[in-house]
Amino acid sequence: MTALAVPDARADDPFGINAFREEGGSDNAVVLDEVTKRYGRGTLALDGIDLRVRRGEFVCFVGASGCGKSTLLNIVSGLDKATSGRVSVAGRPALMFQEHALMPWLSSLDNVALPMRLAGVPKAQRLERAHELLASVHLGDVVDKRPHELSGGMRQRVALARTLATESQVLLMDEPFGALDAMTRDLLHDELESVWRARGLTVLFVTHNVREAVRLADRVVLLSSRPGRVVQEYPIELARPRRFDDPAVGSATGQITTALRKEVARHGD
Amino acid sequence: MTALAVPDARADDPFGINAFREEGGSDNAVVLDEVTKRYGRGTLALDGIDLRVRRGEFVCFVGASGCGKSTLLNIVSGLDKATSGRVSVAGRPALMFQEHALMPWLSSLDNVALPMRLAGVPKAQRLERAHELLASVHLGDVVDKRPHELSGGMRQRVALARTLATESQVLLMDEPFGALDAMTRDLLHDELESVWRARGLTVLFVTHNVREAVRLADRVVLLSSRPGRVVQEYPIELARPRRFDDPAVGSATGQITTALRKEVARHGD
Amino acid sequence: MAIDASLATELKGLDALESATDEAPLAGRVWAQTWPKIAAIGLFVGLWQVVVWFKLKPSYVLPGPGSAFGEFAHQLTQGTFWHATAVTMTRGVVGFLIASVIGLLLGVAVARSKVLRAAIGSLITGLQTMPSIAWFPLAILLFQLSEKAILFVILIGAVPSIANGVISGVDYVPTTLVRAGRNIGARGIALYRHIILPAALPSIVSGLKQGWAFAWRSLLAGELIVAIANRPSLGAFLANSRELGEPSYMLALMIAILLIGVLVDSAFAAVDATMRRRRGVGALS
Amino acid sequence: MAIDASLATELKGLDALESATDEAPLAGRVWAQTWPKIAAIGLFVGLWQVVVWFKLKPSYVLPGPGSAFGEFAHQLTQGTFWHATAVTMTRGVVGFLIASVIGLLLGVAVARSKVLRAAIGSLITGLQTMPSIAWFPLAILLFQLSEKAILFVILIGAVPSIANGVISGVDYVPTTLVRAGRNIGARGIALYRHIILPAALPSIVSGLKQGWAFAWRSLLAGELIVAIANRPSLGAFLANSRELGEPSYMLALMIAILLIGVLVDSAFAAVDATMRRRRGVGALS
């Protein structure tokens, strides 16, 4: 049970000086209060989500297919509006979409350079940086290819590089490594972890791979389905760097998986 | 080592009477001979693939991202032409695409009914069957929604149901369960396995999840990358029904994963 | 807006599910669609009135909105006006329907066959750029002074637009959908019927809209070639109104033509909005 | 085909990567594009000649291809013909460029603003259906007998087509791309510049093509309102050829107009083919 401990959202504020700060203030990067989302007059996708994510925290979300994870990220990103409740986010978060969402008329390089172009970074500089980013996702050799010439996993990596090309302090990632083989995924875990540390990013990360969640997260949030609610939160206090196949990671994974299965089964899905 | 044995492609023909049959004849559902694929004048995606898949066999393909798995399935499906080599397939295979490829103007139900409509199945019958299929992928309650109203995993399941709606004897599946949570995926493993048995299907299945491959396959084929070649084949002779978390499945998974890692590392990706 | 409303109802019937996403109440939606139109018309008519008040131009050259709308109202009481409108509308609708069928077939044929595309692809636009006046002699030669001559001029104007819409739509159908369609057993005509044409529908509808505009313009010009006995028509009225030297009468006819154009466009817009809602695109504005 | 080739080269320059996918050798590709055209023209001219040989119509009504092409060849040696072509082309190109700018801005504005769309969305098509002849009095009223009057008629014809192309393109930009664009920091104009307009480009180009056709037709009609001293024009020639009852001269002019139309379309087709190759769509035929 080393991996799981009592939730303590204010661990990095030992003196409690920020304890009464308003949500979205200096210690919380993302705050959701009683957020619900109903599509049209139909599906209730989220129901009363309360969530606080500290600056610099790495939170993973797991839950059944269709439980509202993407909806949650979309709301945090500001692209969708919550039906009710309050959302406050520090700065403008970068969202890596579940479907790659690359611009089909741009090469990989230009896709990755686009956020910098929009931010006004000079051409030489942004192209250099885009080259670096593509190399860091192991795609240094496809800079000139267009999305339709790439494999599924390659597109996902280009999209990752594009997300990293923004200057956002908050990253929202929707199953970013779903189409990658184990080896490539491990490499990208390391890469992401080091970027997160170096830049002090806040990351909200959706995955179906509980082991991946445990590998990366400070905290794993389990969502129920129909409607999406926060069922349980699991702080992961394993020392970093962690490995995907660490036994400790495995045991925490087993525990969360059991809870997840129970949750999914309870909703008859 | 129970799970791995010497490859024996003719295990179901103990008397060897079919040994000299022409490829694509009665015992092989899919035969590839020296198949290469080059896109434009650029990427060499596949290089000299030799492959025989028996009727009723369940073969899983694993390999690094971008190694040519999708290309292989596309060629077997007949949608792409090989640059050289011979391809012969029994009947018209159904391909489940890596990206869902649902018709955006049709509801889930109509998407699933479409292959039957094209095959001339009467309306009442095809709608009933489509309802059944959607229920079997646990989407009985979204029959009327259009693709854009579904979550990523839901779309994948609709696409699966659509693939099962064809009468094809050969199924080609490109990471069909990549966007599903563990629980739903397990249920669909069972579902797919039972359909495979009941219909005597031949399945070529691409996945990044080696455990999934071991859970399902009669044989796991490991592809190398740049260019794609068959590196090794692993017959999986574990008794069915298997469970995802069976220790035996785990040990075979470990072995193949090690080989895969070595393969991926060798190509510096 | 009668056409608009009835079409919208029909489409809703086809697609009962959509209604769930219409969040605002009907009255509110109608008002949201209506007030900007009223404001735009008000603004325009106001400006026009101001110009007239300042007598920038003599009134026998530019009559005020009062006299133009007065004349329009007067025309609405005239049997011949309605008769002419009916004749022209009938010709327009019949011609447009025939043009749609031909344009659709031609478009599919050209989009499908490389040889045909190389042969006549560019010719289609070439024909479209030829002004109606150039076709009149040929129309008379082929069809004498019959309704067919007018139909010919309409078709020559509208078919290329419609065909071009189809071609461009078919050309841009996402490759994945075509491949998926082929794979689930759509071949030949079925591929077009069930996959390509539905996928290309937005572009086809926009081609049809352009085709309507071309058809209507060609029709109004073509109605001049010959005034068939006892068949009054808006085109002939419009041309002859110039000769009468009564600008308010001409403006009244222009108001009628504009109104018809706006109504037809509203119908297209309703179809388009439904398509967009179905496909979940256009959450832009 | 000079425009075609030079444009293709330019586009290839812009997009050097594409050349790798042109698999067939240049000569073969050119031939594949050319023979169907020659065959189509041959077939058409052959049929025409047969009709003439059988004397179905007297030659003063329908001259044979020989006399039409002969007249065309003769015109090519005439200074005034080239002068007229240059005048008309200049007007056409200038008008089209201005119409493109206005149409683009108008289209974006209407696509973007719900209020504007409700106010004038349908009016755009309404204006488009108004025949050029209805605008002549207004053109003269506003711009006297000047080049500007012709320009006005061109704009009134072409702007709606172009705007409609933009609107329909913007409406159908995949929602994901817009959302992705917004998320990576594209707001306001940048969103249009970098995401929406490139994504809508195919539909915009097809709107521009329709716009060209409308502009050209309106131009040829409009050149009749104003015969400016010493400015011969194809539109005036065409009308005069009809009035003087010289069918072979008229046919020669039609050949010239058709040729220009085909050339312009080839330019559009080249742009379109490049766009499709870039985006990896249209692996259809």
Place this chain on the structure above:
Amino acid sequence: SGGTDAGSSGSSGGFAASEVKLGYFPNVTHALPIVADKEGLYAKHLGSTTLKVSTFNAGPAAMEALKSGAIDATYVGPGPSTNAFINSGGEAIRIVAGAATGGAALVVDPSIASVADLKGTKVATPQLGNTQDVALRYYLKEKGLKTDLQGGGDVSITPQENSQILDSFAQKLIAGAWVPEPYATRLVQAGGKVLVDEHSLWPNGKFPVTVLAVRPDFLKDHPETVKALLEAQVEAEDFIANDPAKSQADVGAVIKTVSGKALDPAVLADAWKNLEFTNDPVSSALTEGAKHAYDVGILKTEPKLDGLVDLTILNQVLKAAGKDVVS
């Protein structure tokens, strides 16, 4: 009845056609056929032959229809008919009668006192190469003012549609225009003054504005039918002379039918005064006009109009009606 009438007078051979397709314009200069039609004179003389009327807006369409066989006969201006005759090498058309003469004038802005003042101004005509266009060019040439077909020269001639001429004149964009009735009258009402009345330029003040053109093969095959048309026309001439008010009402009614609105009766009445409705096509003026067209460069070759006018049947009819024959 009319039927026996047409049949009994057929001495020159040929048969009455079962149908005759006739064209005219909804215009005051076409009053003769309009009255003949409206007053039932055609029906009376054609007997069993059915009459199908088409109305045209301009000469070119009428000529195209005649040449391609869509109609058998039409009333039209002398310009288009001469052009059609010349361009078809004399094959396409025969003029068998006149229908109206007179009624065209150069109307100018009151500030123009004499022809010399026109120098450097723009003057409009209804269309390049039509009767009035030739008349204006020839007139200016006689007065020593240069013009050319591109609108250059001392006086810039800008062909425009009649209706547009009214607009342009009202906005002072042109100094004047040489136009037929009723536009001459309308320009005067809009503040113009008549600088040249075309009457003054022709011997006897007579020049044709409307003639009856027939397809030669129709004329050959069905002289009886042509004769019946002419009989009706001759009777209409008398009707117009006797009852101008009713005749004007007939013309007004036709204009109302094709344009959806009536022409101001005052304009109609004023224009009427400047016209003479006569069966005489004034062949000499026709030939003269064509020669003028050649002189000013509209026609590229010297016109030969032999055979254009064929008055045999007309003169038969006139004689039978006890009227003077024409030549």
